[in-house]
Amino acid sequence: MRLSAEIYTETSPDHEHNEDFVLAGSDFVIVLDGASPVPGLENGCIHDVPWLVRQLGLRLAEGLTAPAAWSLAAILEHAIQQVCDAHADTCDLKDPNSPSSTVALLRLHGDRLDYLALADSSVVLRMADGGILPITDDRLDHLQDYSVPGVAAARNTDKGFWVASTKPEAARHAVSGSISLAAQPVQAAAVLTDGAATLVERHDQSWGSLFSILETGPHELVRQTREADETAAGKFRGKRHDDATAVLCHFVGSQP
Ligand SMILES: [Zn+2]
Secondary structure, eight states, X not given: OEEEEEXXXXXXXXXXXXXXXXXXXXXXXXXXXXXXXXXXXOOSOSSOHHHHHXXXXXXXXXXXXXXXXXXXXXXXXXXXXXXXXXXXXTSOTTOTTSOOEEEEEEEEETTEEEEEEETTOEEEEEEXXXXXXXXXXXXXXXXXXXXXXXXXXXXXXXXXXXOBSSOGGGGGXXXXXXXXXXXXXXXXXXXXXXXXXXXXXXXXXXXXXXXXHHTTOHHHHHHHHHHHHHHOOSXXXXXXXXXXXXXXXXXXXXXX
């Protein structure tokens, strides 16, 4: 059995560069969402967010395609350490505002499907029995203080939220797990950055309804998301528009 992935990623209308990263192989999907620096805020790093997500994404791909099948959390921890090593000589890795990235991973491994979500990128499974299983890390939704110093104080601490940046141990705080496809067959999987999940997280649709739109194509999901975000009224956390990445995975070949 292998994964067949349909991918769409779109830069926010407000961004010059896409700070999401997506890569899929026949047995894995990597989706990252780099955090935009606050303009003018000193963060101790000479690199930009696209540098961070590309470095991290390529290290994750190395780990996911290596012969030794480590756990997804162990692969992520090693990848964050490698990225730290790549700029420890030039940058201040103790700065809490150092560029960071959310992480969503999916891996087909024998008769198992492994998943991991860190910060607000998500994996959503549609089970063969029609049930929907969202794998989300919602700690960013429960901060006491969303000011710049408040978020900096909460980043990569037990009292706040964890994200891939300068602390490899963040990987151990990811939401991760594995299901046996023999026991729980999966029909399809979605891997999404938060910019492609606002129909659920901002507009009160269900994951099942988002999944139905995604199955008409990742591009269509992002189109409908943009439309909903454009007309959204009221207060919501975060930017009106964000980079948006959606991956729809099907499983080709028989499940065990
Ligand atoms: Zn740096």
